[in-house]
Amino acid sequence: MIRRTPPFLVLALIALAAACIPASVGSGEYRNAARDIKLASVDELYRFLTYTENRYPLISAHRGGPTTGFPENAIETFENSYRYQPLIIECDVQMTSDSILVLLHDETLGRTTTGSGKVADMVFSDLNDLHLKDPNGKTTPYRIPTLDEALQWGAGKVVFTIDVKRGVPYPLVIDAIQRNQAQAYSVVITYNAEQAAMVHQLAPDLMISASIRSREDLLRLNDRSIPDNRLVAFVGTTNVAPAVYDLLHDHGILCILGTIGNIDKQAAVRGDTVYTRLVESGADILSTDRPQEAGKALRTYRAAHKLTSRFIK
Numbered sequence: 338m339i340r341r342t343p344p345f346l347v348l349a350l351i352a353l354a355a356a357c358i359p360a361s362v363g364s365g366e367y368r369n370a371a372r373d374i375k376l377a378s379v380d381e382l383y384r385f386l387t388y389t390e391n392r393y394p395l396i397s398a399h400r401g402g403p404t405t406g407f408p409e410n411a412i413e414t415f416e417n418s419y420r421y422q423p424l425i426i427e428c429d430v431q432m433t434s435d436s437i438l439v440l441l442h443d444e445t446l447g448r449t450t451t452g453s454g455k456v457a458d459m460v461f462s463d464l465n466d467l468h469l470k471d472p473n474g475k476t477t478p479y480r481i482p483t484l485d486e487a488l489q490w491g492a493g494k495v496v497f498t499i500d501v502k503r504g505v506p507y508p509l510v511i512d513a514i515q516r517n518q519a520q521a522y523s524v525v526i527t528y529n530a531e532q533a534a535m536v537h538q539l540a541p542d543l544m545i546s547a548s549i550r551s552r553e554d555l556l557r558l559n560d561r562s563i564p565d566n567r568l569v570a571f572v573g574t575t576n577v578a579p580a581v582y583d584l585l586h587d588h589g590i591l592c593i594l595g596t597i598g599n600i601d602k603q604a605a606v607r608g609d610t611v612y613t614r615l616v617e618s619g620a621d622i623l624s625t626d627r628p629q630e631a632g633k634a635l636r637t638y639r640a641a642h643k644l645t646s647r648f649i650k
Contacts, residue, residue: 369422369636373494373650376521379542382496383566385648386524386544388586393639393646394616396632397425397498397624399597400442404629408449408469410440411479412490419495422632423649426491427526427624429500430484430510437461438484438505438513451476457504484510488517498524498546498569498593507532511540524569530554533568534561546571546593552584565589569622574598582619594620601627609634 376382400409402418415426429442434457446452446459452467461483469479484499491497497519501510507525514523524544527533533547545563549555549570558568565588572581574595585592594615596604604611604627612623612634625631638644 368420369632371649372419372421372423374423374496374522375493375648375650376496379520379544381648382521382544385496385646386569386591387566387589388591388621389589391644392591392621393644393649394620394635395425395622396422396628396635397427397593397622398628399427399595399624399626401426401428402628403472405473406471406475406477408471408477408479410442410449410482411469411477412482412487413477413479415487415490415495418628421629422636423495423646424628424632425496425498425524425622425624427498427500428487429502430505431456431502432505432509433457433459433461433464435460436509438509439464440482440484440487442500442502444502444504450481484513485517488513488519488523491522492517492519493522496522496524498526500526507536508539511536511543514543515540526571530557530561533558533563537561537563537567541567543567544569548573549585549590550577550581555584555588555590569593571595571624572620574600576600576615576618576620579619586619591621592619593622593624595624596631597624597626601625601631604630613638 376385398418401414403409403414407414407417410428418424428440430438431441432438441456445455449470450467464481467481468476471477501507514520520542524546525536526546527536528548533545536543536545545567546569547558550572569591570585571593574597582592609630612631616638623631
């Protein structure tokens with residue numbers, strides 16, 4: 338029998354972990370008074386993720402925002418990142434041999450956990466005694482969460498973008514979203530038009546993140562009858578031409594720019610105004626490995642432009 342952690346126990350453990358976080362974390366000028374993304378329905382998610390001239394630029398915490406003491410793809414890390422600001426959380430899904438969906442980026446366990454071997458070769462109970470490692474390789478008290486546990490934690494707090502790793506069936510991910518009634522705060526990441534069409538056919542109400550860097554990319558999605566209001570566009574990890582942003586914005590589609598890698602490194606050297614310049618050039622969501630620093634820059638930008646959202650409370 339597969340052992341699962343009861344939801345009430347997961348929430349209790351998260352609360353205990355949050356209580357142990359130093360008071361300086363998520364406080365002072367770094368903390369937003371309003372940070373809950375409250376979406377009561379899928380229609381509200383569509384409206385929240387539709388471009389307007391007064392759109393509210395957001396941070397997407399890549400792999401949940403790992404930092405010292407907080408491993409990637411851990412609910413405790415999500416909680417820590419969420420303490421700072423309204424947030425989109427990007428997370429990764431792998432599958433065990435007994436078809437349990439868990440949050441891990443790698444196909445193997447060695448880099449991010451105290452275990453070894455391939456996730457796909459393990460039954461879920463094999464993972465129960467493992468601990469997650471932080472970005473410095475230090476073992477933490479935290480364990481590998483299931484997708485179900487993450488979705489239950491995120492209700493009324495954040496929006497998830499769910500990266501479905503190779504070999505994980507989209508129908509199982511969609512079933513988890515529906516089982517947890519998480520359609521109003523979940524976006525499924527796809528990497529080509531065929532994957533996007535499959536997700537849309539299986540669950541026409543779900544939001545999809547699709548790779549779009551040209552008019553041709555958008556046409557391929559339109560040819561598969563995916564409505565614009567079901568799409569957010571991942572435009573890559575280098576800034577795109579203004580014409581691409583204009584094209585997507587004309588269709589009401591928000592643009593996610595990945596700053597992971599070179600752009601984050603540039604911001605660390607040149608200053609965090611790098612992030613605000615990206616928003617000024619057309620990016621709407623920054624997927625970053627520096628969510629606190631980028632979030633502080635975007636908070637300044639939103640305040641300067643008096644940008645608000647009725648969905649953030």
